[in-house]
Amino acid sequence: MIASLLVANRGEIACRVMRSARRMGIRTVAVHSDADAGALHVATADRAVAIGPALARDSYLRGDRIIAAALETGAEAIHPGYGFLSENAEFAQAVMDAGLIWVGPDPASITAMGLKDAAKARMAAAGVPVTPGYLGADQDDGHLAGQAAMIGYPVLIKAVAGGGGKGMRLVADPVEFADALASCRREAMASFGNDRVLIEKFITCPRHIEVQVFGDRLGNIVHLFERDCSLQRRHQKVIEEAPAPGMDEVTRAIVCRAAVDAARAVDYVGAGTVEFIADAREGLRADRIWFMEMNTRLQVEHPVTEAITGVDLVEWQLRVASGEPLPLRQEDLSIHGWAMEARLYAEDPARGFLPSIGRLDAFSIGDEVRVDTGVAQGGQIRPYYDPMIAKLIAHGATRDEARRKLAGALDRAVVWPLRTNAGFLVKALNHPDFAGGHMDTGLIARAGDALMPDPLPDAAALGRAAAELGGAGALAGFRLNGARQGRALVMVEGQAVEVDVAPREGEIFRPALARVLLSEHGQSWEVKPYRTTVAAAAAAAGDGAILAPMPGTIIAVHVAPGQSVIKGQKLVTLEAMKMEHGLIAPFDGVVEEMPFTQGAQVREGMLLARIIAGETP
The missing domain is CATH 3.30.1490.20 (ATP-grasp fold, A domain)
Incomplete structure (x- = not known):
């Protein structure tokens, strides 16, 4: 058995490989860019080696530096994870030429499946149906x-x-x-x-079906059944599951047999995935499922296969790379229940799914699902790499149980201040077509805005947040020991929102809070007392800078540059959420700047006026 392993990757896949290696008693070595010096995969490993600057081309794609790190640390083997150099035949050969064990298929197999046209020609010759x-x-x-x-x-x-x-x-x-x-x-x-x-x-009603295969150096090849990855956005997988909805036993046997034939045609060793496209206009039929390509590595979605088979695929990789036979025969493998995986990304659906970069001040997911992640609370999502935060994997006795469990975990996920796609994932999981198993790769595009998360929390949730803010000055018409119902004006997403406050029976408000982090439906918002927010803007005016406390419209400008003003004099009136807010001079002085005129739209934090101490010259 391999005694020491270098993982030539980062993030959640590096942490996941190390988890299995450590359980098997294998010493682990991490490599990292300068930007990842404090990353979770570095802390997880027994030893770590810096291999270059932040950009992947200067670090994680530098095969020479990775091999040098393995030799320097005495690692016996290199596991590539997925992405980066995982399907690079030249790197695989260089690893082997350096006297190290490559945890993956032979370079010739990678090359054979690397070009789609050559791979399809080879599959057709092997009797595997092709599109x-x-x-x-x-x-x-x-x-x-x-x-x-x-x-x-x-x-x-x-x-x-x-x-x-x-x-x-x-x-x-x-x-x-x-x-x-x-x-x-x-x-x-x-x-x-x-x-x-x-x-x-082009298949007009396509389903994406893939089969997990595994081979050893003794010529044994098995399949571990199929996965369905049809829920996609712009050809990128969003939700993966195993087994595939609507797959009958006869069709399963034919498709999985074709996958094994594909792997055998290239003398495949290790973990691989054979991908098929299905014309699902009349359900899944064996005569309408065709080979697309083969991924000669571990897949992102491999945990759903692990969940339904009880197999640790990384352990199998390490055992096969050590020269051992496959731990199980085909007849020993069976499907148990259903599993679904969602990819939680730091991205903003409201802004075209642009990456959301920065520090995770808050990050928690319940323990009802498996969470594979490469970042902890306080960690960073860097601009140089894929913005995946975690993979959430739910397992249940039935598809609906797994779906509900996954949706519930995403619904309760807390991530702040970064934006995520969790709310989008919840709506996708609860979409009637997906919930009923009636999906194809175009479902998300057809659903459109129906899957977009709500921009603000609902009124009830904001009311609960206002109750938590308690005596912070947010409440209007509410007495702490008086009536049981009141109104609150709070700030959320830069907007002033008036909500009902209905505290629970017997509840006593806590001392004033500066803010509440409200999380629901997979999204998080910072809620502040309105008056505290305005007061903060006024405090910022101590240097004479009058800032907009919220987005709004300038409806009146009361002074002009060069004009003398006295403390408390109104300078400008801002309208926001159908309310008028007068902004005043913080001290006696002279108006130095007044950049906006009546009718101007302003954002929170914009400079509306600047006062300097003194008198008009």
């Missing part, structure tokens, strides 16, 4: 257009070296073909250094 299309070497524009016409529109143009949704264009009509081809080639060359393409029939 109708053109895989030829003739890349002339006119020839490709002719092939697309023969296949029949709509078609997909796909980069042969592509992946992750890049280098892919859907073409619905012949007049769009030339522009789509040129665009696809440009993206393919920029992303992969290879602008060759293939043409594939």
Whole structure:
């Protein structure tokens, strides 16, 4: 058995590999960029080695530095995780040439499956069904257009070296073909250094079905059943599950057998995933499921397979890499229950899912689901890498139980101040089509804004937050020992919101709080007392800078630059949430700046006026 292992990756996959290695008594070595010196995977390892600057090309993609770190620390083997160098045949060979154990398939297998056109040709020769299309070497524009016409529109143009949704264009009509081809080639060359393409029939009701396979060096290959990864956004997986909804035993046997045949055709060793596309217009049928590609590594979604089979796939990788046979035979493997996984990202759905970068001041997820993460509370989401915070994996006796458990965990997740896609995931999990198992890869696009999380908490939740704020000056018309109902004006997302406050029977308000962190439906908001917020803006005026306490409209400007004012004199009136707010001079002085005029829209924190001490010259 391997005694020491270097994990050539970062984040949650590095932590996950180390967890299994440590349980097996294997010493672990982490590598890290300068930006990741304080990362969780570094703290998790027995030893860590710095390999370069923040950018991946200068650190995690530097195979020479990674191999040097393994030799320096006495590591016997290198596990690549996924992404980065995990499917780089040259790196795998360099690891082996250095006398180290490569925890993955042979370089020849990686190469055989690395280009989509060559892989499909090999699969067709092995009797594995492939999607109708053109895989030829003739890349002339006119020839490709002719092939697309023969296949029949709509078609997909796909980069042969592509992946992750890049280098892919859907073409619905012949007049769009030339522009789509040129665009696809440009993206393919920029992303992969290879602008060759293939043409594939576009499936109008596609399901993404994949099969986990595993091989050892004794020629044994098994499958660990299928996963369904059909819930996707822009070709990126969002929710994964195992087994696939609607998969009958006959179809399962045929598809899984095809996956094993695919793996055997390239003498596969280790963990791999054979991906299929299914035309699901009439459900899952064996004659309408075709090979797409093979991922020659561990997949992001491997935990759902672990959950339904009880197998630790990383342990299997390490045992097979050590020369051991597969721990179980095909007849020993079976499906137990259902599992679902969601990828929790630091991204803002309201801003086109742009990454949300920074420190996780608050981060907690309940213990009812498995959480694979590479960051802890107080950690950082860096701009240099994928913004995944964690993977949440739920297991239940039935699909609905697993779905509800996962949705509940996401609903109660607390992440602050970064934005996340948790609210979006909750709505996707609860969408009637997904809940009923009637989805395809276009579901999210069709659902559109219906999956967007609400921009503000509901009134009841804000009322509870206002009650927690208690005596902080947020309450209007409410006596601490008097009536049981009142109104509160609070600030949330830069807006002043008036809400009902209904404290629970017998509740006594705590001393004044500066803020409450409100979390519901997978989202978190900071709620502050309105008067405290305005007072804070006034306090900031101690240096003469009058700042907008909230977004709003300037409805009146009462003074002009150069004018003398006295303490308490009104300078400008701001309207926000149908209320008027007069901003006053903090001391006697002269108006130095008045940058806005009546009617101007302003954001919270903008400078509305500046006063300097003294008299008008």
